[in-house]
Amino acid sequence: MSGRGLRSPASTAISALVPLVLVVLTAALGASGTPSFEDTVAMVLCNLIIVLGLQVFIGNSGVYSFGQLGFAATGAYLAALLTIPAAFTALQTPELPNLIAAAQLSPLLSVLIAAVASGILAAVVGWPLMRTSTLAIPISTFAFLIVVYNVLANWDPITGGSSGLVSIPRTTSVTSAAIWAAVAVVVAIAFKWSASGYRLQATREGEVAARSIGIGVTRERLIAFTISGTLCGIGGALEVHQSGVLSPDTFYFAASVTTLTMLVVGGARSVLGAVVGTLAVATVNELLRNLEEGAHLLGPISIGETPGLAAIGLGLILLLTMVALPQGLTGGREAGEVEPVRRRLRSRFPSTSPAAPPPGRARPRSARGAAGGLRAEGISLAFSGLHVLREVELALPPGEALGLIGPNGAGKTTLVNILSGFQAPESGSVLLDGEEVTGWSPARLTRSGVGRTFQAGLPFAGLTVVESVAVGAMGVGIGRGRAVDIAVDVLERLGLGEEAQSPAGLQPPGNQRLLGIARALATGPRYLLLDEPAAGLNDEECRELVAILHGVIEDFGCAVLLIEHDMNVVMDLCSRVQVLDDGETVAVGSPEEVQADPAVVEAYLGTSYAVGAHA
Amino acid sequence: MTEAAQSLIDALALGGLYALIAIGVTLIYTVMGMMNFAQGEFIMLPAYILYVLAGLPFAVAVGAALATGVAIAVLAERVAFRPVRDADLSAQLVTSLAVATILQNVVSATVDARAQSVATPALLSESSQVGSLSVPNLEILTLALTAIVLGGLGWLLYRTRIGLEMRAAAENFEMARLLGVRANRVIAIAFAISGALAAMVGVLLVMQTGQVSPTMGLTPVLVGFIAVVIGGFGRISGAVVGGLVLGALSSLLGAYLPDGLVPFRDAIVFSLPVAILIVRPQGLLGAATGEARV
Numbered sequence: 001m002s003g004r005g006l007r008s009p010a011s012t013a014i015s016a017l018v019p020l021v022l023v024v025l026t027a028a029l030g031a032s033g034t035p036s037f038e039d040t041v042a043m044v045l046c047n048l049i050i051v052l053g054l055q056v057f058i059g060n061s062g063v064y065s066f067g068q069l070g071f072a073a074t075g076a077y078l079a080a081l082l083t084i085p086a087a088f089t090a091l092q093t094p095e096l097p098n099l100i101a102a103a104q105l106s107p108l109l110s111v112l113i114a115a116v117a118s119g120i121l122a123a124v125v126g127w128p129l130m131r132t133s134t135l136a137i138p139i140s141t142f143a144f145l146i147v148v149y150n151v152l153a154n155w156d157p158i159t160g161g162s163s164g165l166v167s168i169p170r171t172t173s174v175t176s177a178a179i180w181a182a183v184a185v186v187v188a189i190a191f192k193w194s195a196s197g198y199r200l201q202a203t204r205e206g207e208v209a210a211r212s213i214g215i216g217v218t219r220e221r222l223i224a225f226t227i228s229g230t231l232c233g234i235g236g237a238l239e240v241h242q243s244g245v246l247s248p249d250t251f252y253f254a255a256s257v258t259t260l261t262m263l264v265v266g267g268a269r270s271v272l273g274a275v276v277g278t279l280a281v282a283t284v285n286e287l288l289r290n291l292e293e294g295a296h297l298l299g300p301i302s303i304g305e306t307p308g309l310a311a312i313g314l315g316l317i318l319l320l321t322m323v324a325l326p327q328g329l330t331g332g333r334e335a336g337e338v339e340p341v342r343r344r345l346r347s348r349f350p351s352t353s354p355a356a357p358p359p360g361r362a363r364p365r366s367a368r369g370a371a372g373g374l375r376a377e378g379i380s381l382a383f384s385g386l387h388v389l390r391e392v393e394l395a396l397p398p399g400e401a402l403g404l405i406g407p408n409g410a411g412k413t414t415l416v417n418i419l420s421g422f423q424a425p426e427s428g429s430v431l432l433d434g435e436e437v438t439g440w441s442p443a444r445l446t447r448s449g450v451g452r453t454f455q456a457g458l459p460f461a462g463l464t465v466v467e468s469v470a471v472g473a474m475g476v477g478i479g480r481g482r483a484v485d486i487a488v489d490v491l492e493r494l495g496l497g498e499e500a501q502s503p504a505g506l507q508p509p510g511n512q513r514l515l516g517i518a519r520a521l522a523t524g525p526r527y528l529l530l531d532e533p534a535a536g537l538n539d540e541e542c543r544e545l546v547a548i549l550h551g552v553i554e555d556f557g558c559a560v561l562l563i564e565h566d567m568n569v570v571m572d573l574c575s576r577v578q579v580l581d582d583g584e585t586v587a588v589g590s591p592e593e594v595q596a597d598p599a600v601v602e603a604y605l606g607t608s609y610a611v612g613a614h615a
Numbered sequence: 616m617t618e619a620a621q622s623l624i625d626a627l628a629l630g631g632l633y634a635l636i637a638i639g640v641t642l643i644y645t646v647m648g649m650m651n652f653a654q655g656e657f658i659m660l661p662a663y664i665l666y667v668l669a670g671l672p673f674a675v676a677v678g679a680a681l682a683t684g685v686a687i688a689v690l691a692e693r694v695a696f697r698p699v700r701d702a703d704l705s706a707q708l709v710t711s712l713a714v715a716t717i718l719q720n721v722v723s724a725t726v727d728a729r730a731q732s733v734a735t736p737a738l739l740s741e742s743s744q745v746g747s748l749s750v751p752n753l754e755i756l757t758l759a760l761t762a763i764v765l766g767g768l769g770w771l772l773y774r775t776r777i778g779l780e781m782r783a784a785a786e787n788f789e790m791a792r793l794l795g796v797r798a799n800r801v802i803a804i805a806f807a808i809s810g811a812l813a814a815m816v817g818v819l820l821v822m823q824t825g826q827v828s829p830t831m832g833l834t835p836v837l838v839g840f841i842a843v844v845i846g847g848f849g850r851i852s853g854a855v856v857g858g859l860v861l862g863a864l865s866s867l868l869g870a871y872l873p874d875g876l877v878p879f880r881d882a883i884v885f886s887l888p889v890a891i892l893i894v895r896p897q898g899l900l901g902a903a904t905g906e907a908r909v
Contacts, residue, residue: 308723
């Protein structure tokens with residue numbers, strides 16, 4: 001049932017077709033109405049393109065941008081200036097460069113140029129903005145929107161200033177708007193299901209975990225930001241060819257709120273949500289706008305002319321959605337995705353230990369071979385004066401299983417953070433197969449063969465099990481198809497094959513542990529750093545985990561660094577054990593030697609465990 | 616020399632105003648982790664009170680404006696923001712955007728969508744002679760208010776129990792809660808203070824421009840946000856530094872920019888955070904950027 005893909009062919013087909021059918025139906029409805037209704041519908045379809053643009057970035061990254069309308073404005077102005085007849089251009093924008101002023105391109109060409117220009121602008125603007133944090137992006141993109149507005153409203157000789165532009169050819173029909181909207185749907189859904197789209201969704205589900213599987217957060221955000229800017233530019237260009245007029249206010253704050261409301265009401269995470277939200281909000285908006293002009297309601301109740309009524313309605317809808325239905329009308333699901341069923345929380349640990357793999361299975365990148373191993377040399381680190389690590393040495397040769405033990409606060413996780421690039425040491429260096437890798441980003445280290453898991457698990461809760469593992473392989477640059485093969489293979493070996501299509505976030509704790517390991521394995525690590533994989537598991541689950549880890553070491557041939565409190569697990573798996581206490585190495589040796597070491601007994605075993613209990 | 620001193624005072628006064636806005640934004644961010652878009656409307660509504668109560672004595676109108684600022688902030692927290700308190704920061708941001716939209720358009724619908732002019736007391740549009748300088752009284756008032764607010768906040772945060780609770784909540788909200796800090800009270804008080812600060816800013820803006828409009832809060836809230844980004848998230852000191860830097864820059868650009876470029880002052884000022892963030896993604900003073908940690 002896990003199938004070969006990330007979802008069944010039927011689910012894929014339904015998810016892609018339903019939004020397209022909605023676009024076609026909307027266009028058909030518009031074409032059958034009065035000319036003014038037809039104009040309204042064409043406008044809604046243009047808006048849909050912009051909302052789909054928002055979906056590509058906001059929906060997949062989970063980061064809000066308030067600046068995408070700036071790209072719509074850019075596209076709109078460019079398309080307008082390129083198509084306004086030269087006679088009118090001279091009146092409205094006297095200082096426009098002759099090349100553009102004299103140009104009277106075909107509307108289609110102007111839209112294409114607008115698309116390219118907006119995309120380039122988005123890439124240029126996004127390059128610095130995407131480097132900032134999840135919290136700073138909404139603010140700096142909002143700043144970008146105001147900058148665009150300020151320039152458009154004040155650069156009179158080029159843009160017509162705050163009075164805007166008129167006499168723009170009105171060439172966007174319901175049909176052409178629908179065709180472009182369909183293209184936008186296809187682009188949005190293709191991106192969402194591409195390797196890049198999945199990597200971006202992984203950053204949405206957890207930035208830290210995403211970096212641990214090789215994903216460059218900034219890069220993935222920038223790709224989506226650029227595609228989003230391009231779509232918004234197309235939407236803006238088509239819209240201006242629909243209305244025939246343009247001013248700096250057309251794509252400013254109010255339009256930002258409207259399009260954002262459309263996206264959020266439908267459900268930002270799904271392309272279907274963008275379509276449904278646009279249609280629903282546009283309908284309500286039109287009704288409210290009619291009321292704004294004054295209307296006679298039931299009996300004696302009537303309202304006078306009330307500007308702002310539609311906007312109040314939009315604000316209330318947005319507020320209610322955020323409070324009551326944060327994932328929107330679609331729940332953030334595509335048409336072919338069913339609502340996950342919350343099942344009894346039951347661990348799916350295999351009842352028998354996994355068999356050795358049959359030969360010839362898909363296996364992540366090469367195992368053994370490279371000499372040298374992963375080494376830490378003279379690592380020291382202090383947090384606000386408190387020593388966390390002092391001159392720590394650690395060597396993890398290829399293929400070995402090394403246990404890292406010590407009391408709470410000994411510095412074990414910090415050491416793993418340093419080895420995996422999440423924390424820079426103050427002094428000392430990290431060497432990977434003899435190469436100095438201190439200061440490398442987590443993503444780069446992962447791509448070079450260092451994988452890790454987290455104590456807290458950090459699952460990609462919003463993805464399915466198979467997606468959340470496949471994205472591990474995509475994270476290190478493996479193509480989508482092969483990534484899925486690897487994920488299916490890893491999941492089967494770990495006994496999670498049957499869970500492939502269920503949401504990762506709804507898995508019981510035992511499966512979450514395995515899922516973290518599976519995700520790291522999918523990146524094809526040569527060195528796998530496991531941070532307390534057995535924490536929170538019961539005795540039986542622990543034994544099963546040990547069996548699985550044995551299989552992992554043998555099948556995948558990767559070296560394992562195991563932080564673990566459960567001595568049974570350590571003694572069973574590791575040929576060598578290193579003991580940390582208070583940031584310093586107390587002992588290194590075979591499990592037996594370490595257990596017999598008086599310093600270890602004093603530091604660790606003596607306090608928490610009976611000596612010899614596991615000997 | 617005189618001209619330079621004059622520019623400096625102008626820059627400080629505008630920086631002080633921006634710092635007041637940024638402190639209001641930061642206070643809410645520290646206790647709730649929310650960047651509040653509606654802060655601009657907490658500024659705009661009290662400003663409209665001055666317009667509505669134009670006939671009454673100025674002091675009464677200002678008192679009513681302050682009360683309005685506090686009331687609207689506390690009300691918005693109770694009705695709109697409490698339900699999304701545990702949501703992620705994007706959801707909170709969008710919720711505050713919804714609140715901002717509603718408040719803005721309620722004013723459009725009930726008063727007017729266009730700007731209205733408000734008479735200001737003559738005293739505030741005059742200037743005082745300080746040494747060889749002629750300083751507008753409004754700038755003196757702004758600087759004085761900034762100093763008083765900073766002193767008052769310092770006292771509140773470091774000398775009172777509620778201040779201790781607020782700092783604890785800012786440090787680690789869940790832990791503070793476990794230790795008995797009453798979350799609802801701390802957050803409500805932060806909103807009340809923030810609303811009062813916003814009302815002060817609203818009054819100062821009306822005195823400066825002589826008019827009110829439904830969208831008058833938009834630029835100030837962005838100024839506050841950017842000041843916070845520049846200064847580093849979640850620190851009062853960062854907000855003050857960010858506000859001063861932004862105000863000084865804006866003021867100096869206004870004075871020294873070539874004529875042709877003056878209309879683009881806002882564009883240049885608002886591009887600044889991008890420039891700063893390229894060099895220092897964590898802000899000028901910042902450590903806490905809201906970036907996820909292991």
